[in-house]
Amino acid sequence: MARAVPAVERAFDVLELFLESQELSAPEITAQLGLPRTTVHELVGTLSERGYLMATARGSNKYRLGVRSFQLGAxxxxxxxxxxxxxxxxxxxxxxxxxxxxxxxxxxxxxxxxxxxxxxxxxxxxxxxxxxxxxxxxxxxxxxxxxxxxxxxxxxxxxxxxxxxxxxxxxxxxxxxxxxxxxxxxxxxxxxxxxxxxxxxxxxxxxxxxxxxxxxxxxxxxxxxxxxxxxxxxxxxxxxxxxxxxxxxxxxx
Incomplete structure (x- = not known):
């Protein structure tokens, strides 16, 4: 088995939280995963830029799955x-x-x-x-x-x-x-x-x-x-x- 990449694993950990919750904030993700706050913000920012997460509204600190996640599922x-x-x-x-x-x-x-x-x-x-x-x-x-x-x-x-x-x-x-x-x-x-x-x-x-x-x-x-x-x-x-x-x-x- 190939060696797992920690950064990729953490990104998937973030995404998989949304299998149970429609919306989550960065502090909620931090609390559930036990990761450093800076790491979570970087992960959420990257996933948002790639379209896998999106803010629930302009200026909101809540996130939901983005259209790219839907496209993969489809x-x-x-x-x-x-x-x-x-x-x-x-x-x-x-x-x-x-x-x-x-x-x-x-x-x-x-x-x-x-x-x-x-x-x-x-x-x-x-x-x-x-x-x-x-x-x-x-x-x-x-x-x-x-x-x-x-x-x-x-x-x-x-x-x-x-x-x-x-x-x-x-x-x-x-x-x-x-x-x-x-x-x-x-x-x-x-x-x-x-x-x-x-x-x-x-x-x-x-x-x-x-x-x-x-x-x-x-x-x-x-x-x-x-x-x-x-x-x-x-x-x-x-x-x-x-x-x-x-x-x-x-x-x-």
């Missing part, structure tokens, strides 16, 4: 909803195709798997919820990258090298942009042995109620079961699954 709740709803839809899609289905989100230049339903076949893809992979090497990641503007994409890879996971991985920014343009036009991505020599994959975007691409759904297939007919059928099915998950998240388009 992001956490959204992820939980996405994982839960994603698993429900993934189960249906996996049952229909008998292959492994994932739901993932983008975190910077990586894909994070938040839901997975395994194939019923004895030969299946080895993966796990919580695993991360380079976005440019996966169909799921390419769908998410394709939702970015050109400026956002350039900024994301300004100081990142496109590392290869297999000999077929995309390692050129120009080639990646060209492929992402095609993915954006098609509304679906395919990947053949780019993240795993033994696996092919198709993926489609998942939208939220504001028409933002917040996730993607993918179907992964060992290459021994992969052919053009399978790819075409699964492209249609993954679109259907992503649309169903989007609807469950409030998308009306």
């Amino acid at each position: 992001a956490y709740a959204e992820r939980l909803d996405l994982a839960r709803e994603g698993h429900v839809v993934a189960e249906d899609i996996a049952e229909r195709c008998q292959e492994t289905v994932h739901v993932g989100v983008r975190e910077n230049a990586e894909v994070l798997y938040v839901a997975k339903v395994d194939s019923s076949h004895p030969v299946r893809m080895v993966s796990a919820v919580g695993r991360r992979l380079p976005a440019h090497c996966t169909a799921l990641g390419k769908v998410l990258l394709a939702s970015l503007s050109r400026a956002e994409l350039d900024d994301l890879y300004a100081e990142r090298k496109l590392e290869a996971m297999t000999e077929r991985s995309v390692t050129s920014r120009k080639a990646l942009r060209k492929e992402l343009d095609q993915v954006a036009a098609d509304g679906v991505a395919s990947e053949y042995r780019e993240s795993n020599e033994s696996v092919a994959c198709v993926s489609a975007p998942v939208h939220d109620q504001n028409d933002r691409v917040v996730a993607a759904m993918s179907i992964s297939v060992p290459i021994l079961r992969w052919n053009d007919e399978t790819e075409n059928a699964l492209r249609d099915l993954v679109r259907e699954g992503a649309a169903a998950l989007s609807e469950r998240l409030g998308f009306g388009g």
